[in-house]
Amino acid sequence: MTGLRVRGLRVSFGASVVVDGVDLDVAPGECLAIVGESGAGKTLAARALLGLTPADAVVTADELEVDGVDARTLGERGWRRMRGARVALVSQDALVSLDPLRRIGAEVAEPLRLHEPGMRRAARRARVHDLLADVALPEPRRRARQYPHELSGGQRQRALIASALAAEPAILIADEPTTALDATVQARVLDLLRGIADGGVAVVLISHDLAAVRRVADRIAVMREGGFVETGTAADVLGDPRHPYTRALVDAARHEPRAVSTADGPPAVTVRHVSKTFDRPAVRDVSLEVPAGRTLAVVGESGSGKTTLARMIVGATRPDAGEVRIGGVEWGSGHDAALRRRVQFVHQNPLGAFDPRWSVGRSLREALAAGGVPRAERPAAVAALLAEVGLDPGLARRRPAQLSGGQRQRAAIARALAPAPDILVLDEPVSALDPTVRERVLALLHRLQQERGLTMLFVSHDLDVVASVADEVVVMQDGAVVEAGATAAVFAVPQHPFTRELLAAR
Structure with a gap:
C-alpha cells in the first residue's frame, strides 16, 4: 500500500473554481483531517479522490496517485474498479447511504461480490460476520439479518464502515462520519x-x-474557500494556530462555562412522574422543574428518552402517566390552545421542519397568525422577527433550501418566537452547524433569553455546548433520569457511572 498523493487538485464548474490547488499526502497508517466550514470545498475535494464529482465538474491535477495508481485519466469504469478495492467512502448519513430495502449483511457483502466474484457464498457470509465483529457491532449474525432502520445511528455507521472495509482498501475517506x-x-x-x-x-x-479531529488525527489541513490555509500536526494546528481563520475555528470550539442565572421565579415547566411507552418504555417516571428565565439541558444517548420528554413538554405527545404543567396549567385541562402559544419547539433539522414550497416569510406569517397577530400587522412583524435573529428581512422571500444552515436555524428560531412564547424547547439546535455558525446561534439564544426573559429546555448530546448554555442539567439513560443538578457541579463531580462515561467521551 502506498497511500495517497495529490498535487494541484482543482475542481471547477464553468468559470467557478471551487477547489483550487490542493496538495496532500496521506501515508499508510496515518489519519489526515480536513477541517473547515460548510462551503469550504472539503467534501468536493474528497469526492474528487473517489471519482464521484458531479457530471458537470471539471477535475484536474498535476498528480493524483491513489494507492500507486495514476487516477488522472481514469474513466467511470476505471473508477468503479478502484472504489471499494483501493479507496472507499464512509458517508455522513448512514441511513441514507444504506439501502432501506436490503439487509445489513447484503450491504456489507456487496463490495465482496464486486471485487472478489470467486468467493463462495458461505465464505462471503462468514467474512461479513467477521467484518461486523471487527467494527464492534454487537451480535453480528443477528445484525446481518436486520434492515438499516432496525439499527441505532451508531450501529448504522459501524455497518457502513464495515461495508467500506470489506474489500480491504488502502485508503478510507470518512466524510463527517x-x-x-x-x-x-x-x-x-x-x-x-x-x-x-x-x-x-x-x-x-x-x-x-x-x-x-483532536481525538483521531495525526495531521490537520484547514480549508477555506477551496484551498488549504494551514497544515501541520494536530498538536500544532490546534494548540498554536497560525492563520486567523484557524484561530477563529479553534476559538469557536472553546466554550466558556456559563455564569449561573440568578433568575429565581416560579416554575415555568413542571414535570411530575411522567412515563411514556411505545413498543418499549421511552420515558420512565421522570420529574423535573425549570424555573422561569433559566435554562435546563437534557443530555443522554439516542434512545434515552430526551426527545420524547421534549415532545411531552410542548404538548405534541401525551404521557401515559404523570403530568406536565406549563406555568402551573396542565396539558389536557382545556387550555391547550393558550399553552401552545406559551411554549414553542425548535427542531434539530430546520430544513425538514419548514414547508419547502413556502417562502420563509409565508411560514413566519402562518406562525404569527397562530399567535393572534392581525393580518395587516404581519408583514412588519415578519421583518422585525428576522431582524431580531440577525437576518436580512429580504430573506423572507426565499425558500428554506435557498438559505444556509445557520440562516435556516435562525429562521426556525424566528418562527418559534412569532407567538411571543415564554418557553423555548430546543432539540439539538446546533448539532449540525459549523463551529463559528454554532457560536453565533448560541450567542443569539443567550441574547434572546436576556431580552425576552425566556425559559429554555435544551436537548443536546454536545456536553461542551451544554456546559456553556445551561444552568442545570438532567442526565437520562434508558428513559430515566440518573443524575440532575447544577451543570457546573454535575460536570465537576459526576456521581453516576453513565454521567462519568459521557463526560469521559468529550
Missing part, C-alpha cells in the same frame, strides 16, 4: 477509525468538529 451522534457513540466510532489507521490504512477524515 460522526455528525449528530451521541458523545459516547461518537467516541467509539472515532476510536474505530483510529484503529483502522493504526492497522495500516490511510484515513482521510472530513469534519467541522475540532473535538473529533
Whole structure:
C-alpha cells in the first residue's frame, strides 16, 4: 500500500473554481483531517479522490496517485474498479447511504461480490460476520439479518464502515462520519477509525468538529474557500494556530462555562412522574422543574428518552402517566390552545421542519397568525422577527433550501418566537452547524433569553455546548433520569457511572 498523493487538485464548474490547488499526502497508517466550514470545498475535494464529482465538474491535477495508481485519466469504469478495492467512502448519513430495502449483511457483502466474484457464498457470509465483529457491532449474525432502520445511528455507521472495509482498501475517506451522534457513540466510532489507521490504512477524515479531529488525527489541513490555509500536526494546528481563520475555528470550539442565572421565579415547566411507552418504555417516571428565565439541558444517548420528554413538554405527545404543567396549567385541562402559544419547539433539522414550497416569510406569517397577530400587522412583524435573529428581512422571500444552515436555524428560531412564547424547547439546535455558525446561534439564544426573559429546555448530546448554555442539567439513560443538578457541579463531580462515561467521551 502506498497511500495517497495529490498535487494541484482543482475542481471547477464553468468559470467557478471551487477547489483550487490542493496538495496532500496521506501515508499508510496515518489519519489526515480536513477541517473547515460548510462551503469550504472539503467534501468536493474528497469526492474528487473517489471519482464521484458531479457530471458537470471539471477535475484536474498535476498528480493524483491513489494507492500507486495514476487516477488522472481514469474513466467511470476505471473508477468503479478502484472504489471499494483501493479507496472507499464512509458517508455522513448512514441511513441514507444504506439501502432501506436490503439487509445489513447484503450491504456489507456487496463490495465482496464486486471485487472478489470467486468467493463462495458461505465464505462471503462468514467474512461479513467477521467484518461486523471487527467494527464492534454487537451480535453480528443477528445484525446481518436486520434492515438499516432496525439499527441505532451508531450501529448504522459501524455497518457502513464495515461495508467500506470489506474489500480491504488502502485508503478510507470518512466524510463527517460522526455528525449528530451521541458523545459516547461518537467516541467509539472515532476510536474505530483510529484503529483502522493504526492497522495500516490511510484515513482521510472530513469534519467541522475540532473535538473529533483532536481525538483521531495525526495531521490537520484547514480549508477555506477551496484551498488549504494551514497544515501541520494536530498538536500544532490546534494548540498554536497560525492563520486567523484557524484561530477563529479553534476559538469557536472553546466554550466558556456559563455564569449561573440568578433568575429565581416560579416554575415555568413542571414535570411530575411522567412515563411514556411505545413498543418499549421511552420515558420512565421522570420529574423535573425549570424555573422561569433559566435554562435546563437534557443530555443522554439516542434512545434515552430526551426527545420524547421534549415532545411531552410542548404538548405534541401525551404521557401515559404523570403530568406536565406549563406555568402551573396542565396539558389536557382545556387550555391547550393558550399553552401552545406559551411554549414553542425548535427542531434539530430546520430544513425538514419548514414547508419547502413556502417562502420563509409565508411560514413566519402562518406562525404569527397562530399567535393572534392581525393580518395587516404581519408583514412588519415578519421583518422585525428576522431582524431580531440577525437576518436580512429580504430573506423572507426565499425558500428554506435557498438559505444556509445557520440562516435556516435562525429562521426556525424566528418562527418559534412569532407567538411571543415564554418557553423555548430546543432539540439539538446546533448539532449540525459549523463551529463559528454554532457560536453565533448560541450567542443569539443567550441574547434572546436576556431580552425576552425566556425559559429554555435544551436537548443536546454536545456536553461542551451544554456546559456553556445551561444552568442545570438532567442526565437520562434508558428513559430515566440518573443524575440532575447544577451543570457546573454535575460536570465537576459526576456521581453516576453513565454521567462519568459521557463526560469521559468529550
